[in-house]
Amino acid sequence: MSEEIRAKASSAGSMLNNPRVRAILYQALLLFGLGYFFYSIVSNALNNMEARGIKSGFDFLFTASGFDILMTLVPYSATSTYGMTFVVGLLNTILVSIVGIFFATVLGFLIGVAYFSNNWLIKRLSVVYVETFRNIPLLLQVFFWYFAVLASLPSARESLSLGEVIFLNVRGLYLPDLVGGAGSSIVYGSIVVAIAAIVFLKKWAKKRQDDTGEQFPVALTSLGILLGLPLITLFIMGVPFTWDFPELKGFNFRGGITVIPELMALTIALSVYTGAFIAEAVRAGVQSVPHGQTEAARSIGLRENRIMSLIIVPQAMRVIVPLLNSEYQSLVKNSTLATAIGYPDLFTVFVGTSLNQTGQAIEIVFMTMAVYFVINMTISFLMNRFNASVALVERK
Amino acid sequence: MRVFKPQEAQPAPEETMGVAAWIRANLFSNVPNSIATIVILGLLASVLPGLIDWLFIQANWSGNTQADCTNDNGACWVFVSAWMQQFLYGSYPTEELWRVNTGLVALILVIAAPYALPKHLRNTVGVPLFLAYPFICAALLDGRLFGLEFVSTDYWGGFSLNIFLAAASIIIAFPLSFLWALGRRSDMPFIRSVCVVLIEFFRGVPVLALFFMGSVMLPLFFPEGTNVDKLLRVWIVLILFMSGYMAEVFRGGFQAIPQGQYEAADSLGLSYWQKTLLIIFPQVIKVSMPNILATFIMLFKNTTFLLIIGIFELLSTTQTALTNSNWLGGHAPEGYIFVAVVFWVCCFGMSMISANIEKKLDTSHRN
Numbered sequence: 001m002s003e004e005i006r007a008k009a010s011s012a013g014s015m016l017n018n019p020r021v022r023a024i025l026y027q028a029l030l031l032f033g034l035g036y037f038f039y040s041i042v043s044n045a046l047n048n049m050e051a052r053g054i055k056s057g058f059d060f061l062f063t064a065s066g067f068d069i070l071m072t073l074v075p076y077s078a079t080s081t082y083g084m085t086f087v088v089g090l091l092n093t094i095l096v097s098i099v100g101i102f103f104a105t106v107l108g109f110l111i112g113v114a115y116f117s118n119n120w121l122i123k124r125l126s127v128v129y130v131e132t133f134r135n136i137p138l139l140l141q142v143f144f145w146y147f148a149v150l151a152s153l154p155s156a157r158e159s160l161s162l163g164e165v166i167f168l169n170v171r172g173l174y175l176p177d178l179v180g181g182a183g184s185s186i187v188y189g190s191i192v193v194a195i196a197a198i199v200f201l202k203k204w205a206k207k208r209q210d211d212t213g214e215q216f217p218v219a220l221t222s223l224g225i226l227l228g229l230p231l232i233t234l235f236i237m238g239v240p241f242t243w244d245f246p247e248l249k250g251f252n253f254r255g256g257i258t259v260i261p262e263l264m265a266l267t268i269a270l271s272v273y274t275g276a277f278i279a280e281a282v283r284a285g286v287q288s289v290p291h292g293q294t295e296a297a298r299s300i301g302l303r304e305n306r307i308m309s310l311i312i313v314p315q316a317m318r319v320i321v322p323l324l325n326s327e328y329q330s331l332v333k334n335s336t337l338a339t340a341i342g343y344p345d346l347f348t349v350f351v352g353t354s355l356n357q358t359g360q361a362i363e364i365v366f367m368t369m370a371v372y373f374v375i376n377m378t379i380s381f382l383m384n385r386f387n388a389s390v391a392l393v394e395r396k
Numbered sequence: 397m398r399v400f401k402p403q404e405a406q407p408a409p410e411e412t413m414g415v416a417a418w419i420r421a422n423l424f425s426n427v428p429n430s431i432a433t434i435v436i437l438g439l440l441a442s443v444l445p446g447l448i449d450w451l452f453i454q455a456n457w458s459g460n461t462q463a464d465c466t467n468d469n470g471a472c473w474v475f476v477s478a479w480m481q482q483f484l485y486g487s488y489p490t491e492e493l494w495r496v497n498t499g500l501v502a503l504i505l506v507i508a509a510p511y512a513l514p515k516h517l518r519n520t521v522g523v524p525l526f527l528a529y530p531f532i533c534a535a536l537l538d539g540r541l542f543g544l545e546f547v548s549t550d551y552w553g554g555f556s557l558n559i560f561l562a563a564a565s566i567i568i569a570f571p572l573s574f575l576w577a578l579g580r581r582s583d584m585p586f587i588r589s590v591c592v593v594l595i596e597f598f599r600g601v602p603v604l605a606l607f608f609m610g611s612v613m614l615p616l617f618f619p620e621g622t623n624v625d626k627l628l629r630v631w632i633v634l635i636l637f638m639s640g641y642m643a644e645v646f647r648g649g650f651q652a653i654p655q656g657q658y659e660a661a662d663s664l665g666l667s668y669w670q671k672t673l674l675i676i677f678p679q680v681i682k683v684s685m686p687n688i689l690a691t692f693i694m695l696f697k698n699t700t701f702l703l704i705i706g707i708f709e710l711l712s713t714t715q716t717a718l719t720n721s722n723w724l725g726g727h728a729p730e731g732y733i734f735v736a737v738v739f740w741v742c743c744f745g746m747s748m749i750s751a752n753i754e755k756k757l758d759t760s761h762r763n
Contacts, residue, residue, distance in 0.1 A: 027586040034590065041617040048616045119429045120422035121436045135743035136736045137697040140711055144736075147718075148728040333602035340704055351608055361612040369601045369609075376600055 045362065052359070060358045061086070067353055069344045071260050082354055089346035090371060096266055096345060097332045097375070103271035104331060105324070108278025115283045126279065133276040139337055141273055146265035146341045156252050167246055173259040174246035183237040190233040197229070198222040262343035266335065274331045281323035285316035317390040325383035329376045336372075346371060451733075462723055475727040476734045479717045483734070486553015486708045488537075492545060496556050499533045503563055527571070530564035549627040553708030555738060561627075561709075562696040565634035566642075572635065573642035578672065580643065581650060591643075598640025603698055606633050611705045630707060634695070641691045649684035650676070689750035693743050700739075711735055 015021050049056060061083040068078050073091045076084055114126040133141070151170065154160065159169040167174040180187075205216040234241075246256030289312050297307040338345040339352055346368060355364045411417045424430040454470030457477075465472035476483070485496055506529045509522045535541040537552060537560075552560075579591030598606070610633035611626065618624055653676055661671040703712035714731045717723060 023584045027584050030587055030590065040619075044619050045616045047620050051620060118422070118425055119432050121433055125436065131744060132740070135693075135697075135740045135747070137700040137711070137739055139700045139703065140732060140735055140739070143711070143715075143728075144732045148732055151728075329600075336602040336604040337701070337704075339604070347602070347604060351605065355608075355612065361616060365605065365609050365613055369605050372602050372605065373600050 054359045054361075056360065056363070058363060060354075060360055060363075065354065065357070067357070069349055070342070071263065071344055082358070085349050085354055086346070086367070089344060089349040092344055092349075093332075093335060093338075093346040093371075094375070096263060096270070096335050096338065096343070099267050100270040100274065100331050100335065101328050103267065104274035104278055104327070107271055107275030108327075109282055111275060111279035112282025112286070115279070116286060130276045130279050130283075133272050134280070138269060138273045138334055139340060142265060142269040142337050142341060145268050146261065150261045150265050156248065159248070159253075165245060167248075167253060169253075170261070171252065172261050173264055174253045175257040175259065176246065177244040177255070177257045179242050179244050181240040181242065183240040186237055187230055187233050187240065190230045191226075194225050194229040197225050201225070260343070262338070262341050265341060266338050266343050269337075270331055270334060273334075274327055277327050277330075278324065281320050281327065282316075284323070285318075285320035286312065288319045289315045314390060318387075318392060321383060321387045321390055325380060325387070328379050328383065332375050332379065333372060462725055465725065471730050471733075472725065472727055473730060475717070475723060475725075475730050478723075479713075482554060482713050482717065483710060484554045485556055486713060487551045488553070488556075489545075489547060489551065492539070492547060495536050495539070495544070495547075499536055499560065500556060502529065502533060503559070526567060530567050533560065533564065549625050552627065554713055555710040557707070558696065558699045558709045561631065561634060561699050561702075562692065564631060565638050565695060566692050568635045569638035569642055573639040574646055574677070576639055576643040577646035577650065580647060595640050595643045598637050599644065603637055604701055604704060606637055607701065607705050609633065626705075627707065630702060630705070634699075638691070638695050641694070642688060645684045645687040645691055646680060648687065649680035652683045653679050686750045686754045689746055689753070693746050696746075697739065697743060710738065 016025075062081050064079050065082050065085045066078050069076055069085070069088055071092065072088045073095065074084075074088060076088050111126050111129050114122050117123050117126075153168060153170040156169045156171055159167040159174075161167045165176055201221060202218055205218045209215055244255050246253040246258075293311050293315065294307060297311045302310065335345060336347040339348040342348065350364055351368050355361060358364070412421075423433045450469065450471055454467050456465040456467055456470055456472050456474050458464065459474045460478055462472070462474070464474050481490070481493075485493055488496055506526050509525060510518050513522050536544075537547065538549075540546050576591045576595055579587050580595060582588050582591070607630065610629040614629050614632075615624070657675055657679065658671065661675040666675065699709055700711040702709050703715065706712075708716070714735050718728055718731055
């Protein structure tokens with residue numbers, strides 16, 4: 001009997017029953033399949049590109065692009081290279097992402113906190129906002145702001161204005177520009193110094209409280225440093241700033257900062273849409289803190305505002321931050337919708353125009369994908385760092 | 397002699413129930429609250445009447461052409477009703493529309509089948525029907541396989557296309573993403589890394605970039621001379637995109653299953669696939685159902701992005717209608733409101749269903 005079993009064990013059939021052998025077999029099959037797949041698409045791609053006369057490689061990045069871009073943050077003209085086009089698009093993408101993330105966060109936190117208002121109307125409005133904007137496709141919202149709202153603004157001559165300083169018309173939003181003269185860099189530098197001082201102060205105050213139990217009014221002192229130091233330097237340097245106001249000259253405004261309607265529509269749509277999701281995350285975060293925490297904090301005699309900042313917010317952040325991470329990433333990915341209304345982000349100028357002109361689909365699409373990947377990795381890295389600082393530290 | 401002196405009757409307690417008390421507690425509990433209430437009511441009063449007037453009371457409801465929109469102070473719903481067939485079916489031939497409707501009804505039947513079928517038929521009939529649905533439906537719309545008149549995918553469009561694409565993608569993505577999620581948990585290093593790369597790639601890249609990959613790069617990868625239909629390429633991209641997200645949802649589901657379930661299945665002597673499909677899968681589905689629906693809602697909304705690569709789904713049809721030379725009256729608000737309402741009803745409905753399922757499936761295994 002036992003010999004029979006041994007005899008079976010040595011046969012080829014039971015070799016397949018050995019999990020280790022099977023694992024190697026499966027992986028070898030997958031490797032072979034993938035290898036064949038990549039071999040065939042690469043050879044097909046090479047054949048196809050040869051047949052269509054498409055060059056490959058990254059030489060096109062150094063040739064002149066021959067087209068102009070609506071909005072550029074760095075000097076750019078039609079004689080600039082495709083490499084420059086890439087940089088301009090990338091900067092525009094980063095601009096809309098940062099502005100969008102800022103407004104989405106502010107809006108999201110406001111609406112999310114409004115849900116906990118003891119005013120029934122405010123609470124309902126918060127729910128209506130979230131359910132409305134979450135359930136309507138983002139592209140439709142972009143179109144709505146661009147074609148229905150911003151396109152119906154008055155012309156330049158009949159601009160809406162705020163104190164004759166800020167103007168809004170169908171061609172965009174015109175803001176005054178702050179022009180720094182000699183010595184302005186010292187003022188900027190003093191802001192950096194103030195921030196560094198606050199970080200240092202916070203560390204020192206925490207150490208002192210841990211050691212002696214004495215508290216230090218960090219928030220008030222920080223505010224004082226942040227406002228005081230730059231203000232003092234500002235007056236010592238003799239206010240080296242002037243305002244550049246937009247002015248109506250002929251048919252259009254000159255001077256100041258111009259925000260083109262494409263950028264406005266995209267930013268509004270992204271902020272409003274992502275804000276709805278962030279509001280939902282904030283609501284979930286605050287709800288995840290058990291009510292017993294508030295009661296316990298009250299019973300040890302904390303004031304109401306200290307309960308919020310010391311007990312509720314730190315615990316809610318543990319739930320909120322991972323959700324924020326994915327919302328920020330999806331905002332960056334959704335900013336590619338710029339291409340639908342012609343805001344010159346990376347996608348529009350690179351995957352749109354440059355690809356059309358050069359035909360180098362593979363290089364361009366992969367470069368663009370890599371950029372979004374890197375941006376999202378950066379966001380993820382920063383948010384994970386932040387998350388580690390708010391995460392529950394358990395006893396080891 | 398002591399005289400009994402009854403205590404004075406106390407005043408009635410402050411009202412805590414009824415309309416007046418509710419209003420006091422929820423709208424006017426203190427000064428800032430009262431101010432907020434008045435400001436909000438004032439804003440609503442200034443906006444709502446005009447909006448309702450424009451939307452309903454002064455709106456133009458009947459007619460077929462722009463000339464029928466006589467009242468400029470009201471919305472021109474004639475625009476929507478005149479384009480209704482395009483909005484729903486694209487340019488699909490009118491006499492063949494029954495095929496689209498059959499497809500939509502079949503979709504409902506396929507989804508409802510597991511609830512309606514007797515228990516022993518669910519796995520043998522319900523699941524294969526579910527998985528075969530996209531192919532049968534595509535063949536029906538195309539028509540050649542069933543000997544019907546051939547309708548090229550160029551004519552497919554409208555809101556039905558949004559529904560078909562989203563449904564067909566998630567149905568195929570279901571088994572595929574489950575495999576990816578299993579692969580990501582596998583002990584075999586090569587399989588695991590392939591799955592990780594696949595999932596992270598399709599999640600980390602903007603869906604628009606994927607659509608462009610499908611429309612400009614994929615044709616380069618096929619052998620010379622093969623012409624793969626544009627809609628088919630879009631379908632493939634949507635399936636892969638959806639699989640990336642769903643695999644992560646399933647991974648979350650796997651993590652929620654206690655280790656004891658695996659050990660119990662092993663000790664019963666079940667094989668890997670028996671263990672996975674009979675013990676683990678039903679529990680994973682249960683915990684991940686709300687997230688699957690949330691992912692589906694995202695996919696459904698994202699089908700509007702297909703406008704950018706020239707697929708005539710609902711939003712794209714609306715844009716075409718808005719630029720039509722017979723309708724140049726600036727009907728953007730009406731068109732967008734219609735599309736918004738259609739999507740809102742569908743997405744909100746699904747999120748309600750999701751919340752319902754969550755409640756129903758919650759057998760409170762949680763701590």
